[in-house]
Amino acid sequence: xxxxxxxxxxxxxxxxxxxxxxxxxxxxxxxxxxxxxxxxxxxxxxxxxxxxxxxxxxxxxxxxxxxxxxxxxxxxxxxxxxxxxxxxxxxxxxxxxxxxxxxxxxxxxxxxxxxxxxxxxxxxxxxxxxxxxxxxxxxxxxxxxxxxxxxxxxxxxxxxxxxxxxxxxxxxxxxxxxxxxxxxxxxxxxxxxxxxxxxxxxxxxxxxxxxxxxxxxxxxxxxxxxxxxxxxxxxxxxxxxxxxxxxxxxxxxxxxxxxxxxxx
Amino acid sequence: xxxxxxxxxxxxxxxxxxxxxxxxxxxxxxxxxxxxxxxxxxxxxxxxxxxxxxxxxxxxxxxxxxxxxxxxxxxxxxxxxxxxxxxxxxxxxxxxxxxxxxxxxxxxxxxxxxxxxxxxxxxxxxxxxxxxxxxxxxxxxxxxxxxxxxxxxxxxxxxxxxxxxxxxxxxxxxxxxxxxxxxxxxxxxxxxxxxxxxxxxxxxxxxxxxxxxxxxxxxxxxxxxxxxxxxxxxxxxxxxxxxxxxxxxxxxxxxxxxxxxxxxxxxxxxxxxxxxxxxxxxxxxxxxxxxxxxxxxxxxxxxxxxxxxxx
Numbered sequence: 001x002x003x004x005x006x007x008x009x010x011x012x013x014x015x016x017x018x019x020x021x022x023x024x025x026x027x028x029x030x031x032x033x034x035x036x037x038x039x040x041x042x043x044x045x046x047x048x049x050x051x052x053x054x055x056x057x058x059x060x061x062x063x064x065x066x067x068x069x070x071x072x073x074x075x076x077x078x079x080x081x082x083x084x085x086x087x088x089x090x091x092x093x094x095x096x097x098x099x100x101x102x103x104x105x106x107x108x109x110x111x112x113x114x115x116x117x118x119x120x121x122x123x124x125x126x127x128x129x130x131x132x133x134x135x136x137x138x139x140x141x142x143x144x145x146x147x148x149x150x151x152x153x154x155x156x157x158x159x160x161x162x163x164x165x166x167x168x169x170x171x172x173x174x175x176x177x178x179x180x181x182x183x184x185x186x187x188x189x190x191x192x193x194x195x196x197x198x199x200x201x202x203x204x205x206x207x208x209x210x211x212x213x214x215x216x217x218x219x220x221x222x223x224x225x226x227x228x229x230x231x232x233x234x235x236x237x238x239x240x241x242x243x244x245x246x247x248x249x250x251x252x253x254x255x256x257x258x259x260x261x262x263x264x
Numbered sequence: 265x266x267x268x269x270x271x272x273x274x275x276x277x278x279x280x281x282x283x284x285x286x287x288x289x290x291x292x293x294x295x296x297x298x299x300x301x302x303x304x305x306x307x308x309x310x311x312x313x314x315x316x317x318x319x320x321x322x323x324x325x326x327x328x329x330x331x332x333x334x335x336x337x338x339x340x341x342x343x344x345x346x347x348x349x350x351x352x353x354x355x356x357x358x359x360x361x362x363x364x365x366x367x368x369x370x371x372x373x374x375x376x377x378x379x380x381x382x383x384x385x386x387x388x389x390x391x392x393x394x395x396x397x398x399x400x401x402x403x404x405x406x407x408x409x410x411x412x413x414x415x416x417x418x419x420x421x422x423x424x425x426x427x428x429x430x431x432x433x434x435x436x437x438x439x440x441x442x443x444x445x446x447x448x449x450x451x452x453x454x455x456x457x458x459x460x461x462x463x464x465x466x467x468x469x470x471x472x473x474x475x476x477x478x479x480x481x482x483x484x485x486x487x488x489x490x491x492x493x494x495x496x497x498x499x500x501x502x503x504x505x506x507x508x509x510x511x512x513x514x515x516x517x518x519x520x521x522x523x524x525x526x527x528x529x530x531x532x533x534x535x536x537x538x539x540x541x542x543x544x545x546x547x548x549x550x551x552x553x554x555x556x557x558x559x560x561x562x563x564x565x566x567x568x569x570x571x572x573x574x575x
Contacts, residue, residue: 003512048512050434054505056479056519057498069492071481073508092500095431250495253463260467 002077002109004045010079012086013114018224019088019106021122021190024183025208028121030217031224032089037061037248038231041078041087047109048075051102053092060250068249083230086115099186107193117147117200119228120190121220125183126207130166133207137161139223142179142203144194151202158226163205181205214254218245334388334432336439348442349384349410350449353420357545359452360422362502364529365522366454367423369537372560377551380411380421386436390429408436419549424502433505445513450484452545453519454537455503462523463497474524474536479507484516489539493521518543531564 004010018035020028035041052074062068074092079085094102110118126138140163141155167175181188187203194201204224208216222243225231234244336345345352361370386408393407407426413419428436459473476490479499493499499507503519510517520540524533535557541550550556 046512048508053430053500054433054508055498055500056504056507056511058479058493058495060495062495068495069480071479071507071511073504073511095434098431253465253496257460257463258465258467260469 001048001105002045002113003048005043010044013116015079015084015086015115016117016119016228017086017088017110017115018119018121020090021120021185021187022090022093023123023181023185023187023205024125025123025210025213025216027123027206027208027213027216027220029090030213031121031220032087033060033248033251034217034221034245035224035230036078036087036089038244038246039080039083039085041080041085043070043072043076044079044086045077046073046075047077047088047106048073049098049102049105051094051098051105052090053095055092057250061248063249084116085228085230094186100189103186103189103193107190107197107199110199111197117150117202118194119224120187120201120203121224122181122184122187122203122205123208123216123220124181124187124205126209128180128182129207130164133164138207139219140164140205140207142191142205144191144199144201146198147200147202150200154227163203212254214247214251221245334386334428334435334439336384336386338384345384345439348438349440350420350446351442351444353383353410353412354418355420355446355449356418357450357452358420358422359545360424360454360506362424362453362455364425365456365524365527365533366537367425368529368534368560368563369454370421370423372534372563373538373541373550373553373556374421374546375411376556376559378549379414381414382409383412383420384410386410386424386439388426388428388432388436390427390432392427392429410440413549428502428505430501433502436502437505437509441509445515447515449515450545451506451510451515451517452540452543453503453506453517454522454540455499455501455519456522456524456527456533457499458527459523459525461497471523474522474526474533476536476539477521477523478518479521480518481507481511481514481516483510483514484518486516486518486544488518489520489543529564531560534560534564 002009018032020026020032022029055074057072059068059070059072062070072091074090076089076091078087078089080087088106124140139161141160142163143151143155163179163181165177166180168178168180169175179188179191181191181203184205187205191201191203193199204220204227206216206220206223225243231243231245233242336349337343338345350358359370359374361367388407408422408424408428411421411423413421422440456474459468459471462468462471462477464471477493477497478488478490479493480488498504499519499521503521507517507519509515520537522533522536524530524536526533540546541553
């Protein structure tokens with residue numbers, strides 16, 4: 001359930017909700033970190049459930065001593081009122097058997113809060129790509145039918161590639177075709193529920209491998225930015241313009257502590 | 265990524281099978297049912313009232329018996345509490361030690377002064393428990409014992425020496441704290457972590473362990489007794505569950521975390537919590553420090569296995 005930080009419940013009607021799926025390389029979560037950090041979104045509440053493994057830490061987006069001591073938990077909601085943008089960040093994995101419960105609770109919150117649309121940032125195993133997918137862009141999108149009607153033209157103008165249907169059972173030659181997102185966590189469940197509950201939902205994903213997924217996160221955030229235009233390039237140089245993403249302070253030591261000098 | 269956990273928490277692929285315990289038979293349901301099912305991972309289960317435990321051990325199926333996972337019992341009885349512990353026992357100070365060193369510290373420094381009366385215990389079973397007979401665990405084996413100070417019954421202390429698994433933590437919270445946020449209650453959590461979990465730009469081998477770090481909720485206004493835990497470090501397990509609950513429901517709470525290189529019962533590690541005795545919640549409770557240090561030493565020797573290598 002949503003628990004606000006302040007005394008009153010914020011008004012989400014007319015807002016876009018972006019959230020990550022806990023998926024391969026944690027790319028969706030890293031991309032949401034970039035969005036929250038760069039746009040300086042403020043924390044407005046928690047989406048407190050019994051579905052994710054508990055974790056706490058100090059403010060991952062701290063910029064100074066003063067704001068570094070705010071406690072953060074595993075599911076927090078941030079907002080940027082000027083752009084009617086709300087971000088839900090998930091920082092841990094699902095407890096076994098709880099992912100479906102989470103999807104239900106999330107979509108019920110989306111409906112009751114009157115969010116205009118939901119965008120899920122996710123990823124899928126790059127080693128599961130078929131030959132055509134190997135030769136094309138690693139980014140894909142999916143839209144629920146009602147969303148399709150509303151943003152069709154915009155998506156067409158961006159020249160994006162829709163996620164292809166692949167055999168449901170890859171080993172069977174006469175298998176039916178369906179949307180499969182291996183490594184995508186709850187992405188497919190959310191998408192299918194979104195279709196059946198008529199939610200305006202888009203899924204943006206990238207084919208990735210586990211490793212240093214920071215460039216993948218930057219790529220996915222830029223893919224989202226092509227559509228939502230959240231930040232503009234700052235460089236005056238005509239080619240190629242770079243977007244000024246702000247790396248969160250918590251992204252240091254991603255590969256562990258420093259090494260003992262005696263090792264070398 | 266090389267290892268499973270990062271500063272961002274839980275960086276494992278979403279679609280992959282977890283290396284976790286998996287779904288299993290509920291041992292809490294009764295030994296007969298456990299015995300009737302095939303053990304997982306190639307381990308066999310004897311058809312008897314005892315379960316043969318190998319490296320994996322019998323596993324739980326929360327679908328079969330979700331209600332029996334964490335049981336909160338009235339003191340010294342087998343009857344379960346109908347309401348949450350803190351609904352039954354109003355509390356102004358809730359102090360919890362998680363792990364053997366934190367438990368030893370509270371036993372020696374806090375429980376040694378004043379009269380502490382047991383008010384309940386939480387029984388649970390998971391793969392980390394050493395006992396396999398879940399129905400007949402004696403009160404002395406109960407893993408999470410709650411006490412209140414007889415002279416000030418609103419001070420409640422919890423000694424939690426077992427591991428509360430991730431799919432039991434919210435149940436534990438519900439049975440202890442209940443669903444309604446308790447107002448006017450301050451929470452103090454003490455626990456340990458291995459120093460290799462601490463992320464720093466220097467090598468962890470050069471750190472002067474054991475050392476204390478703290479995390480506090482937004483509503484905690486008292487001074488803390490050590491420096492705060494810097495990003496990208498995070499905390500998991502029951503201490504994180506307790507602190508999350510307090511942060512969401514705006515309770516003042518503080519977690520004192522001792523990073524140590526010795527996770528088993530250790531004098532230096534348990535004694536490293538001493539700065540916490542200066543905090544508002546513990547100041548009035550620890551009366552006899554020199555005697556406490558002696559008690560702590562005795563607790564250590566009681567648990568030491570005598571080495572006979574030279575005899």
